[in-house]
Amino acid sequence: xIRTENLHKSFGDNHVLKGVSAEFHAGKPNLIIGSSGAGKxxxxxxxxxxxxxxxxxxxYGDTNLFSLDDKDIRSIxxxxxxxxxxxxxxxxxxxxxxxxxxxDMFTRLSLxxxxxxxxxxxxxxxxEGINDRYPSEVSGGMQKRVGIARAMVLEPKYLFxxxxxxxLDPQTSILIDELICDLTNRNNITTVINTxxxxxxxxxxxxxxxxxxxxxxxxxxxSQVLESDNKVLEDFIFASPFLRRLREDALKQRQxx
Amino acid sequence: MLIDTFLYNFGQYILLxxxxxxxxxxxxxxxxxxxxxxxxxxxxxxxxxxxxxVFIGMVTAVQFADQLGDSFIPSYYIGYIVRDITIIExxxxxxxxxLAGKVGSNLxxxxxxxxxxxxxxxxxxxxxxxAAYLIMPKVIAAVLxxxxxxxxxxxxSIIGGYLATVLPGSISHxxxxxxxxxxxxxxxxxxxxxKAGVFAFLLTSVSCYFGYYVKGGSIELGEASTxxxxxxxxxILLFDFIIALLxx
Numbered sequence: 001x002i003r004t005e006n007l008h009k010s011f012g013d014n015h016v017l018k019g020v021s022a023e024f025h026a027g028k029p030n031l032i033i034g035s036s037g038a039g040k041x042x043x044x045x046x047x048x049x050x051x052x053x054x055x056x057x058x059x060y061g062d063t064n065l066f067s068l069d070d071k072d073i074r075s076i077x078x079x080x081x082x083x084x085x086x087x088x089x090x091x092x093x094x095x096x097x098x099x100x101x102x103x104d105m106f107t108r109l110s111l112x113x114x115x116x117x118x119x120x121x122x123x124x125x126x127x128e129g130i131n132d133r134y135p136s137e138v139s140g141g142m143q144k145r146v147g148i149a150r151a152m153v154l155e156p157k158y159l160f161x162x163x164x165x166x167x168l169d170p171q172t173s174i175l176i177d178e179l180i181c182d183l184t185n186r187n188n189i190t191t192v193i194n195t196x197x198x199x200x201x202x203x204x205x206x207x208x209x210x211x212x213x214x215x216x217x218x219x220x221x222x223s224q225v226l227e228s229d230n231k232v233l234e235d236f237i238f239a240s241p242f243l244r245r246l247r248e249d250a251l252k253q254r255q256x257x
Numbered sequence: 258m259l260i261d262t263f264l265y266n267f268g269q270y271i272l273l274x275x276x277x278x279x280x281x282x283x284x285x286x287x288x289x290x291x292x293x294x295x296x297x298x299x300x301x302x303x304x305x306x307x308x309x310x311v312f313i314g315m316v317t318a319v320q321f322a323d324q325l326g327d328s329f330i331p332s333y334y335i336g337y338i339v340r341d342i343t344i345i346e347x348x349x350x351x352x353x354x355x356l357a358g359k360v361g362s363n364l365x366x367x368x369x370x371x372x373x374x375x376x377x378x379x380x381x382x383x384x385x386x387x388a389a390y391l392i393m394p395k396v397i398a399a400v401l402x403x404x405x406x407x408x409x410x411x412x413x414s415i416i417g418g419y420l421a422t423v424l425p426g427s428i429s430h431x432x433x434x435x436x437x438x439x440x441x442x443x444x445x446x447x448x449x450x451x452k453a454g455v456f457a458f459l460l461t462s463v464s465c466y467f468g469y470y471v472k473g474g475s476i477e478l479g480e481a482s483t484x485x486x487x488x489x490x491x492x493i494l495l496f497d498f499i500i501a502l503l504x505x
Binding site: 048050070074075077078080081082084085086088090091101102104105106154160 | 283374376381382384
C-alpha cells in the first residue's frame with residue numbers, strides 16, 4: 001500500500017498541491033482523476049519521488065520515501081514500474097531491447113533467459129513477435145502495450161500509469177484498461193493510474209481520488225459515482241449533456257427497479 | 258544577477274558531477290556505453306580533425322615563412338616553430354574548440370532530447386543513476402579519445418606545414434626536417450596531453466550538464482545546445498591560459 005500524508009507542493013508562488021492525504025491499495029486499480037491543472041501529474045511524480053514535496057510525506061508500507069537517501073530511493077524504485085503518457089520508449093533501441101533494458105541493468109540473467117522473459121512480457125500484453133521492431137514502427141496502442149511490458153519486466157510491486165489512454169481510440173483504451181486491471185489483480189500490485197478518461201473511471205475505478213485545485217474533492221469507487229451528490233464530481237464526470245442524460249436515465253431505472 | 262546565475266549553475270554542475278561519480282549498477286552496461294561513445298566521439302570526429310589540422314599547419318607555416326623571409330633567422334626555424342606552436346597550442350586548443358561545437362552540441366541535444374521525451378525519468382524510475390549512466394561514459398570516452406585526436410591533429414598539422422612550404426619551394430625538405438628535429442622539449446608533448454584531457458573533460462561535462470537540465474521545448478533545447486558550445490569554448494580558453502601559467 002502507498003499512503004500520502006498532508007502533501008503540499010509549490011513551484012515558486014504556484015501552490016499546486018494543498019494537503020493531499022490518500023491511500024492507494026494493493027490488488028486493485030487506484031485512479032487519480034481531475035481536470036487539467038488539478039495537480040494529478042504532480043501528485044504522481046511525488047508518489048514516485050521525481051519531485052520532493054514542500055511539506056508532507058509519502059509512505060511505501062511504513063517507509064517514508066523522502067526520509068531515504070538517493071541510494072535507498074533507487075532501491076525502492078526497482079520495485080516500481082511506470083507507464084508514461086508519451087510511453088518514453090528509447091527510440092534508438094528495438095522493442096525487445098527496450099523491455100530487456102531494466103534486466104540488463106539490474107540482473108545477472110543470461111541473454112537467453114532475458115530474451116525468454118522479454119517474450120513472456122510481450123505475450124502478457126498480446127504483442128508477440130515484435131521484438132525486432134523499433135518503437136517508431138509500431139502504432140500508439142502497441143507502444144502503450146510495450147510500455148506496460150517494460151514496466152512489468154522486473155515484476156514490480158507498484159505500477160504507475162500516467163494517462164494510459166491518451167491519444168488512443170475508445171476500443172484500444174478499454175483494452176489497455178483491462179490489461180492494466182488484469183495485471184494488477186493477477187500480481188497483487190499497487191497500481192496508481194492518472195487519468196481523465198470517463199470510460200476508465202466507470203470501468204476500472206475501484207478506488208477513485210478526485211482532485212480539484214490541488215485538494216482532494218472526493219474519494220470513492222465506480223459504484224458510488226452515479227449516486228454521489230458531490231457537486232465537483234458531478235461537474236467533472238458528467239460535464240457533457242449526453243452523459244448527464246445517461247446518468248439521469250440510469251438513476252430513473254434504478255429508482256423504478 | 259549574473260553572479261547569482263553563475264553561482265547557481267556552478268553549484269548545480271558540481272552536484273551533477275558528484276552524482277555522476279558513482280559505482281555502476283552493471284559494469285558491462287557502462288563499458289558498452291563507453292565504447293559506443295568512444296566510437297561516436299573519436300571515430301566520428303577523425304575527418305573534421307584531419308581537415309582542420311592540415312589547414313592549421315599550412316597557415317602557421319605560410320605566415321611564419323612570410324615573417325621570417327627578410328630576417329636573419331634561419332629558414333629551418335619554420336619547421337621548429339610549426340612543430341612547437343602546433344604541439345603546445347594549436348592542436349589541443351583549436352581541435353577542442355571545434356569538438357566543443359561538434360561533440361558538445363551533439364551531447365547537449367542528445368541528453369536534452371532524452372529529458373524532454375521523459376527517457377531520463379523512465380530510467381530514474383527503473384532505479385538507474387541517470388547522472389552516472391548518461392554522463393560518466395561520455396566523459397571517460399572523451400578523456401580517452403580526444404587526446405588521441407589531438408595527437409593526430411599535431412602530426413597532421415606538421416605535415417600540413419610541410420606541404421605548404423616545401424612543395425611550393427619556400428624552404429627545402431632538409432630545412433623543414435632539420436627544424437622539426439631542433440630544440441625539441443618533450444615536456445611540450447606532456448602539456449599538449451594535459452590540455453587535451455582537461456579540455457575533453459570540460460567540453461563533455463559542461464555539454465552534458467546543459468542537456469541534463471534542459472526545460473521546455475525545442476527552442477530551449479536549441480538554447481541549451483548553444484549555451485553548451487559557448488560555455489565550453491570560454492572555459493577551454495580560460496583553462497588554456499591557466500595551464501599555460503602553471504606548466505610553462
